Amino acid sequence: MGIMKTGRTQAAAIALLAAVLLLPAGCRKKDAQTAGVAEAPAVPVKVIQAQSAPFSLTVPVTGTLVSNTRVDVKAETIGRIVKFPKQEGDPVVPGEAVAWVDQENYQLSVRQAESAVQVAEASLAKTRVMAAHNKIELDRAQNLIKSGGMTGKDLQMAEVTERDGQAQVLLAEAQLAQSRAALEITRKKLRDTAILAPVGGVIERKFVNAGAYVEAPTAVFTIVDNRRLELESPVPSAQLGQLRSGQTVTFRVNSYPGAVFEGRVIEVNPAVDTQTRAAKVRIQVDNTTGRLKTGMFAEGEILTGVQQQAIVIPAGAVYRNDGSAKESYVFVVENNKAVRRSVRLGREQDSTVEITDGLKPGDLLVAEQRIELAEGVRVEPGK
Numbered sequence: 001m002g003i004m005k006t007g008r009t010q011a012a013a014i015a016l017l018a019a020v021l022l023l024p025a026g027c028r029k030k031d032a033q034t035a036g037v038a039e040a041p042a043v044p045v046k047v048i049q050a051q052s053a054p055f056s057l058t059v060p061v062t063g064t065l066v067s068n069t070r071v072d073v074k075a076e077t078i079g080r081i082v083k084f085p086k087q088e089g090d091p092v093v094p095g096e097a098v099a100w101v102d103q104e105n106y107q108l109s110v111r112q113a114e115s116a117v118q119v120a121e122a123s124l125a126k127t128r129v130m131a132a133h134n135k136i137e138l139d140r141a142q143n144l145i146k147s148g149g150m151t152g153k154d155l156q157m158a159e160v161t162e163r164d165g166q167a168q169v170l171l172a173e174a175q176l177a178q179s180r181a182a183l184e185i186t187r188k189k190l191r192d193t194a195i196l197a198p199v200g201g202v203i204e205r206k207f208v209n210a211g212a213y214v215e216a217p218t219a220v221f222t223i224v225d226n227r228r229l230e231l232e233s234p235v236p237s238a239q240l241g242q243l244r245s246g247q248t249v250t251f252r253v254n255s256y257p258g259a260v261f262e263g264r265v266i267e268v269n270p271a272v273d274t275q276t277r278a279a280k281v282r283i284q285v286d287n288t289t290g291r292l293k294t295g296m297f298a299e300g301e302i303l304t305g306v307q308q309q310a311i312v313i314p315a316g317a318v319y320r321n322d323g324s325a326k327e328s329y330v331f332v333v334e335n336n337k338a339v340r341r342s343v344r345l346g347r348e349q350d351s352t353v354e355i356t357d358g359l360k361p362g363d364l365l366v367a368e369q370r371i372e373l374a375e376g377v378r379v380e381p382g383k
Contacts, residue, residue, distance in 0.1 A: 042380040043372045047333055048313070050363040055310035055354055057347065058301035059242055061249065063233035065285065065296045069225035071199055075214040076192040077101050084210045084220075092197040092223060099195040099208075099220055106190040113183035120179040124172035131165035138162040201225035204294070224294050229285040231263060231298050234278035242304040243268050249283050251300025253292065262286050265302060301349070310346070311355045317367050318345065318353060330359070331366040331373050338366065338377045 079101040086098050141158035144150035204224040208214060231251065235243065249263040263285040272279045281302075285292060313330070321327040328345055331338045343358030359365070364381065366373065373379070 042336065042378040043338075043370060044380045044382055045333070045338075045370060045373070046367045046383060047364050047381040048367045050311050050313065050355070050359045050361055050365050052309045052311060052361050055307045055312050055347070056303055056349070057242075057305040057307060058303055058349055059235060059239045060299075060301050060349075061231065061233035061235065061251070061281065061283070062297075062299045063231050065229045065231055065253075065292055065294055065298055067201075067224045067226060067228065067294045068230050069199055069201060069223075069228055070204070070294070071223045072219050073098070073195060073198065073221050073223060074217040074219050075101065075195060076216050077106070077189055078215040079105065079193065079213070081208055081210050081212050081214060081220075084206070084208070086203055086206075086221075088203050088206055091200075091202050093200045094197060096197045097194040098197050098203070101193040101195070101214065103190060103193045106186065106193055109186040110183070110190050113179070113186040117176070117179040117183050120172070120176035124169070124176050127165070127168040127172040131162075131169045134158075134162040134165035195220055197223055199223055199225060201227075226290065226293055227287055229287050229292055229294065230266075231283040231285055231300075233281050233283065234273070234276060235268075235281050237272045237277050237279060240268060240272075240279055243281065243302060244304075248303045249300055250303070251298040253296045253298050255293075255296060256291060259291075261292065261298075261300075307354075311359050311361065312352050313355055313359070313365060314367055315348060315351050315353045316369060317365060318343070319369060332359075333364040333366065333379055333381055336378055336380070338373045338375065338379050340375050 082100055082102050084099040086092065092098060138158045138161070141150050141155045145152065145155045201223045202225075203221050205222045207219045207221060214220065231249070243265060245265050245267065247265045249265060250260050251263065252258075252260060263283040265281060266284045267282040269280040269282075283302075317330055319329050319331075321329075327342075329340050329342045332341050333339070341358055341363075344356045346354030346356040348354070366379070
């Protein structure tokens with residue numbers, strides 16, 4: 001009995017000793033975990049303060065610059081181009097001769113027509129002399145019939161001859177007018193051998209060169225006036241109600257990075273395309289500098305109004321759960337902690353977005369998305 005009691009006592013002592021040894025290790029592990037949470041560093045974030053500011057209301061536009069003065073000049077005569085010194089890009093003024101067709105055949109035609117006019121004039125003069133003679137003979141016959149020196153049949157013959165003479169005069173006058181008209185036609189054909197610029201501008205394209213054979217209506221060259229350009233852009237029908245003639249337009253082109261050009265709305269097409277559900281908007285472009293060219297692609301916006309009090313933040317600060325504005329939120333800083341705040345988005349432009357609900361002026365906003373952010377995470381605000 002004494003031996004058994006002694007064994008139980010030793011076992012109890014060993015168990016007690018083990019418990020005492022294990023207890024400090026568990027406490028130390030728990031304390032270490034608590035210390036680790038308490039010592040987690042704050043997440044550095046860039047913050048901005050939400051403020052009210054004017055926000056421009058715009059409608060985006062994209063399109064190609066076109067000239068409303070673009071003319072394809074065509075030949076009006078038949079022949080070979082003997083002179084065409086202008087090159088593409090050279091300026092021209094209205095009425096300036098740009099190219100010439102061989103004139104020899106037309107000069108001969110003019111001389112021939114001039115001779116025909118002279119023949120017609122001589123024929124008219126001759127018929128007028130004959131008509132005057134016939135009138136004298138008629139007067140003499142009328143006097144003779146009174147004295148009995150002429151029969152009635154001879155008087156009738158004199159009257160017919162006089163009327164025929166007057167008809168011959170009218171015929172000769174018509175033939176002269178016809179010859180003169182033919183002369184004017186040949187003279188015009190001669191003038192048309194010099195191909196003129198109907199409008200001012202620059203030669204955009206040459207279709208032929210000296211030596212080429214042309215006939216009406218062969219295209220010879222194209223003139224474009226870049227001083228008067230237009231931007232044509234389709235606008236969705238849902239946004240047409242915001243547009244008015246005279247609204248200011250700003251746009252950019254790739255050829256001049258950073259440069260902003262201006263125009264104004266001159267017409268909104270009254271018809272909507274049934275396929276695209278958009279209407280074409282014509283915008284008159286100010287190109288007094290001459291830097292813009294026909295065919296340049298432009299991107300810009302039409303200023304439709306200004307909202308004087310709006311909260312606008314960087315678009316990069318907004319989290320969108322479904323990729324749209326239906327479920328969006330931001331993080332604001334309260335007591336050095338990130339607090340998730342649901343927001344409602346308005347219009348977006350130039351990497352900014354309007355907040356119509358969820359923020360108020362003075363809120364401290366995390367200006368960029370961070371994967372470390374979550375509700376309640378400690379943050380270290382910076383700029």
